[in-house]
Each structure stands twice: as structure tokens, then as C-alpha cells.
Amino acid sequence: MSHDSVEWEETDDVLTIRKYFSNIFKGFFSCLKGLSITTRYIWAEKPVTIEYPEVKEILPERSRSRLFNDVDDCISCTQCALACPVDCIYIDSEKREETEPQLKTSNGMPIKLNLTQFSIDTALCCYCGLCTTVCPTECLTHTTDYEYSQFTLASMKYDYLDEDVKSWKSRLKK
């Protein structure tokens, strides 16, 4: 028994009166050191937060937010739908009759197909940006518009042939 107790006293774990008080002092002064930093922040540092609804952040130009397709430039090549890793782009087209007048995109590519459906399910979209990189006419782009929450999932599916959606062009196109 006596041998055990001697060994016990030799370890650091035993709490002496001196240690008890030095612990309290150490704790007090280390907290004071931290508090001096936090107190400095009250006056010396400016707030960094943005008060959102009043002040709106302008996203960087490369920022990948809501997708927009300029359907007038689209040649229905379906490369974006193939590149999409989550398959959220739906494209349908039919062959353009020879009697119809010839159309060209803004960068000079002939339009050989009539686009009948171009919709993107934004609820599925993962905003990876792979569809925009493969687009040959650069009509499908990510915009910096980020305020488009909806009440239902179904309304997250945008039909880009719709007149309402077409009218975004003036507002969103970079």
C-alpha cells in the first residue's frame, strides 16, 4: 500500500494548493488575452456582412448561376444535353423545310433544324457549367442572376421557347 501511494505522489496529476491557484490564474490571464482580441473587434474592425435584401451583391462575371439559352442562336445540336452529367436538358427539334427561308446564327452557323422544345429542369441542374463549354454557338450561358426561388418544383423547369423566358434576354445576357 505504502509503495503505491509514494508512486502516486510522484506523478504530475496530484492537485496541490499551489497548482490549484496557479491553474485559476493561468486560466484567467489566458482568457483575458483572448478577450482583448475580441474587444478590439468591437471598435477597430468594420462589419463585413452584407444586409441582403437592401444591399445586393454583384456576383463576379464568371459566376455560374441561372442558365439562359438564347433560342434564336440555338442550332439544336444537343451537345449540351449529352454533356450534362445529370441529364436535365430536354431538346426536341424537327427538320427545316427547304422552302423556308435560310437562317443563320449570330456567329454565322446555318440553322438546319427547327427547335420545338428546349427546357432545363433547374431543380436537377448541378451548375457544373459543362453544357456551356460545349455549345458551338455560345447561346447557352450561365448568367449572374441568382434570385429565382419558386414555390413548386415543377415551376423550376423553364421552357426557353416561352415568350416570358425569352424576355429575360435583355436583362440577363452578358
Added chain:
Amino acid sequence: MSHDNKTEQTVLVDELEGLKTDLLTLNMGPQHPATHGVLRIEIKTDSEIIASAKPYLGYLHRCMEKHSENLDYRGIIPFVDRMDYLAAMNQELGYCIAVEKMLNLEIPRRAEVIRVICAELGRIASHLMFFGTYLIDLGAFTPFLYAFNEREKILRLFEEVSGARLLYNYIWIGGVWNDFTSEHLTRVGEICDALHQQLSQYENLVTGNQIFLGRVSNVAVMNEELCYAYGATGPVLRGAGVKWDLRKNRPYSIYPELDFDIPVGKGEMGTLGDCYDRYYVRMMEMRESIKILRQCLDLIEEGPIMAKVPKVLKLPPGEIYHRTEAARGELGIHLISEGEKKPYRLKIKSPCFTHVSMLPAVAKGLMIADFVAAVGSIDIVLGEVDR
């Protein structure tokens, strides 16, 4: 001892036997702020002391590996991002290097340097996140706000360069998507300077704090033998005092040219391999990352950022296992190709999965509050555990 004493003792034991209670089963999670996501740990407690802990996984399982079998090699990158969403750059780097090794692709010098800059910034952002959330776990809220202030600068830079704040899809097979402008590179330097200053402030605020030390020293000791037995990597292994970093020991990319140290735990505030050592290793790693970033800014030169990669990517048949040092440990990518556009199999070895499996080994005998400190100190991301 006398005969009388013995009978007295047995009577006492009998009384205590009558009072003996069952162990209390307590579910920590899946919706618990200290589990960093959706991890459920079934704890059996004897009053405040934990008798056993058993983690249950799968709440964030999204079949990433199976999905990858139906995607082309470029389409997998956004999925790889979503595993470890706090250090997505490091995951992309690991995957892209594995694919490039299969293709025998030579990466342009500028792209290599940009990749290392991104990976190190990602590591810093991830460790800052650890610093903030770990102290929230321990009951200190203010450091979280300071850490997020610094992290926000890095995320903003990433957003300007790649277009996204967390899920970048920036490192591509053969190079990187966008180029860093000279303005962006100056910003990296500014972030380094500001962070260097902030880190010493964090040390004053937290590392020396007696209450913090009381919470983390001698808690949940993961020593060298335990780390080897479970296969721990990264800061957990280095916290046990093992000098092992894939950036030095199995170098890839431009890491052999860079000069940096591997911080290891020293057991300064208690036992070697306790929560403090894992915290200390991460804080020192941020300093090393700053060192690497400053060297990269000197190394960067003008040039192309993408190698020539065929439009339809087909890998030669074969398989590869490549490992890189991600923010949380060793990330292994095992890729099997059969010469098709899609991989035959993509297996990902995640460091967090290994570290979660170490929890039952250290849980026994800990207080519940100390167990929270133990879970926080291994810095898990459940997206990576479940994939």
C-alpha cells in the same frame, strides 16, 4: 483482512447489485450539430461515461461510384466535387491526375502551378472551417466568425476564377478551365499576408487558452499503433507523431520542387496523439500552405493552361490506383477502364471513412462532451464518408 470485514463487504456489494442499472442507449445524430453532417453514433452510456460507441453510416449515400459508371470522364468531375464539398479542389486534383496518368498526358507548366495554388488554398479553406466548427463543438462561438472571414476571401477568389464558391469543376483533365489573371495572383499574395497575421491572432485567442487546453489535451488519444492498425492518414496520423505526407513521401505534380516542412504532433500539452495534437497539426499545416503558395507565386510563368485532349475521351484499357494528399488525408482513386467512354469502375478510398471507424476504439471511457471533442478533432465530412 479479518473475517468480519469480508462479510460486511459482501453485504455492501449485494446492496449495490440491487441498485445496478442498465446502460443507457443514446443516439447522437443524425441531426446533431456536432456530427458535422448526418452521422448517427449509437452511444451506450453509464451515466456520463461512454461504454461503447458505434457509428452508423449511409445517411448521405448518393451512389457516386455507381453513377460514375454511367458518365463520361469529364462528367465525373462535378460528382467528385460533391464528395468532400469543403475541399473540392483537392478531390478534383486527385481524380484528374489519375485519369491523366492513364492517358500519359503532359500538363502545361502554368496549369500545374495553378493546380497547386488551388489545392493549397482549398486546404487552407478546409482547415479554417475545421478551426471554426471545432471550437463551436467545444463551446466557443467567436473564433468561427473570425475563421469564416478569412475563408470568405478564399471562396470569393475561387468564385471569380472558377465561377462557383464550393463545387468548382475547375481542374479539368489536361489542365484547368480558366486562367488566373495577374490581379488574381496578387490577391493570392494578399490572402497569404492577411492569413499569416490572423493565424498568430488565432493562436493568442485559442491555442494558449487554458479552458481550450483543458478540453482537448489528453482526450481521445489515437497513438501510432492505433493509427497503423486502422490505416489512418493525414492530420490524424501526423498528430500521432508520424512524419508521413504524400506530398513529400510520394510526390506528385510540382510538389518535389517546393520547400516545406511536415508538421507533426509533439504531445506538448499532454499525450502524443490527443485532440490537441490533431488541432496543432492543422494549424501548422496552414502556415506550411502559405509557404507553398508564396513559392508558387514565384514559380508561375506564362503559357497555355490546357493540354491537347481529344474531344471524345477514351481511356486505354487498364487500371490505376493513385493517391494524393487531400485536406483530410489520403485520397485514393482506383480507376478501371475497358477502353470505353465511361469507366468500368471507380472506387474511391476516402480518408474520413477510415477515421470514423477509429471512433469506437477511442470512445470507451470518455465523457459525452469529450466524445464531441473527439468527433470534431478528426474533421470528418460525411459527404466523403458515404460518397
